[in-house]
Amino acid sequence: MLSLDLHFERGEFQLAARAEIGPGVTGICGASGAGKSTLLALLAGLLHPSSGCLRFSDEALVDTATGRFIPAWRRHFGLVFQDGLLFPHLSVRDNLLYGWHRLEPGERHFDLHTVLELMEIGSLIARRPAQLSGGERQRVALGRALLYSPRLLLLDEPLSSLDDRLKQQILPFLKRVKEETRIPMIYVSHSRPEVDYLADRVLTMESGRLLVESPLPADGRGMG
Amino acid sequence: MMLTHEEWQALGLSAKVALWSTALCLPLGIGIGWLLARREFPGKLLLDALVQMPMVLPPVVPGYLLLLLLGTQGPLGGWLESHFGIVVAFTWKGAVLASAVMAFPLMVQPMRLAFRMIDTRLERAATTLGAPPWRAFLTVTLPLALPGIIAGSVLGFSRSLGEFGATMAFVGNIPGETRTLPLALYNFTHVPDGEMAALRLAGLSLALALMALLASHAISRRAERLLGYADPRGARAQP
Numbered sequence: 001m002l003s004l005d006l007h008f009e010r011g012e013f014q015l016a017a018r019a020e021i022g023p024g025v026t027g028i029c030g031a032s033g034a035g036k037s038t039l040l041a042l043l044a045g046l047l048h049p050s051s052g053c054l055r056f057s058d059e060a061l062v063d064t065a066t067g068r069f070i071p072a073w074r075r076h077f078g079l080v081f082q083d084g085l086l087f088p089h090l091s092v093r094d095n096l097l098y099g100w101h102r103l104e105p106g107e108r109h110f111d112l113h114t115v116l117e118l119m120e121i122g123s124l125i126a127r128r129p130a131q132l133s134g135g136e137r138q139r140v141a142l143g144r145a146l147l148y149s150p151r152l153l154l155l156d157e158p159l160s161s162l163d164d165r166l167k168q169q170i171l172p173f174l175k176r177v178k179e180e181t182r183i184p185m186i187y188v189s190h191s192r193p194e195v196d197y198l199a200d201r202v203l204t205m206e207s208g209r210l211l212v213e214s215p216l217p218a219d220g221r222g223m224g
Numbered sequence: 225m226m227l228t229h230e231e232w233q234a235l236g237l238s239a240k241v242a243l244w245s246t247a248l249c250l251p252l253g254i255g256i257g258w259l260l261a262r263r264e265f266p267g268k269l270l271l272d273a274l275v276q277m278p279m280v281l282p283p284v285v286p287g288y289l290l291l292l293l294l295g296t297q298g299p300l301g302g303w304l305e306s307h308f309g310i311v312v313a314f315t316w317k318g319a320v321l322a323s324a325v326m327a328f329p330l331m332v333q334p335m336r337l338a339f340r341m342i343d344t345r346l347e348r349a350a351t352t353l354g355a356p357p358w359r360a361f362l363t364v365t366l367p368l369a370l371p372g373i374i375a376g377s378v379l380g381f382s383r384s385l386g387e388f389g390a391t392m393a394f395v396g397n398i399p400g401e402t403r404t405l406p407l408a409l410y411n412f413t414h415v416p417d418g419e420m421a422a423l424r425l426a427g428l429s430l431a432l433a434l435m436a437l438l439a440s441h442a443i444s445r446r447a448e449r450l451l452g453y454a455d456p457r458g459a460r461a462q463p
């Protein structure tokens with residue numbers, strides 16, 4: 001599905017990632033500073049790689065040899081950031097529909113009502129992001145990405161700004177997204193238990209290198 | 225307060241000049257404010273200095289330079305007149321130009337600051353939701369910069385209302401054409417029995433300036449609340 005061979009350099013930092021990523025949830029684990037967020041930015045099209053190529057299904061997104069680079073707004077991937085990054089000047093409703101409005105009607109796989117129910121955020125619709133708690137904000141951010149009907153959902157430490165109690169509340173939502181939408185996901189986190197709970201396979205990043213790892217333990221529910 | 229015909233004329237002209245000057249500066253201010261806040265390019269320091277220059281120069285200097293450049297004998301002025309029949313020297317259009325040059329630095333500064341304060345990751349979030357950069361600018365950057373854009377516009381408008389030195393040097397002091405409020409005031413201080421009129425115009429200027437500042441404050445407060453910078457309930461919700 002997603003095939004990547006990417007190199008990226010900035011100053012001292014070097015990143016090298018080569019992998020074939022299938023459908024389902026792929027976890028990418030690693031310490032902070034290992035380059036996980038950089039890798040996601042490269043996949044999302046927010047960064048240009050120094051060299052390499054990236055393909056999604058049959059579509060070449062990046063090929064530095066031919067100078068091909070499909071920018072973020074034409075990749076149709078969703079990205080959920082660590083701190084949600086909701087637009088502070090828009091209501092929850094307008095935040096949720098921001099990407100949805102960018103789609104042709106035929107490309108919309110979810111409607112607002114479905115996502116409100118899935119994320120249990122119907123009562124928040126008229127609020128501003130400043131009036132939301134951290135957990136609510138992340139659920140809205142996830143809903144916003146879903147309403148964009150992404151071909152691939154990239155999650156960049158979506159729970160790391162939340163405390164443990166809230167993490168336990170949001171994780172089931174993520175699981176629900178995985179099971180009910182069947183959107184392939186790449187889930188980046190420094191927390192192994194989180195990744196084990198959601199992912200079908202796990203890759204590890206270590207000082208800028210993406211390593212393929214052994215399969216998951218049979219029972220991946222060992223939440224810490 | 226009763227105003228004479230002459231005073232009304234000066235007030236009306238000031239308002240017209242200030243409105244046009246603000247309208248002229250606004251798109252340019254947004255563009256250059258954004259450029260200075262967000263981009264690195266060769267000559268940036270020079271552009272920055274050039275924009276700020278009128279603020280630290282004696283206003284007569286930009287006025288005089290405008291006259292040299294745009295006067296009927298000037299290179300640009302002669303060209304404008306022969307090709308388009310437009311004369312700016314010693315007309316109200318020239319007063320607009322003089323005001324615009326003087327008000328521009330005051331307008332750019334808050335806009336530049338506003339663009340700088342915006343988290344650029346919000347714009348990147350917009351592009352991951354299918355918005356090309358121009359749309360991200362229109363739907364995210366511009367609305368978030370609105371308080372600064374409004375504050376800059378009000379400052380620029382007020383500065384234009386009170387423009388004196390550059391106007392005097394470039395377009396003179398012609399009743400009904402270029403005699404704006406401050407020029408009329410200046411005039412009244414030079415004619416016998418003009419003290420009362422001068423005092424009235426000074427009072428009027430004070431009132432206008434105060435109104436502009438209060439309006440600017442109220443509008444930015446409202447804009448900030450609308451944009452969610454300040455929580456209407458007073459405190460931020462805890463996670």
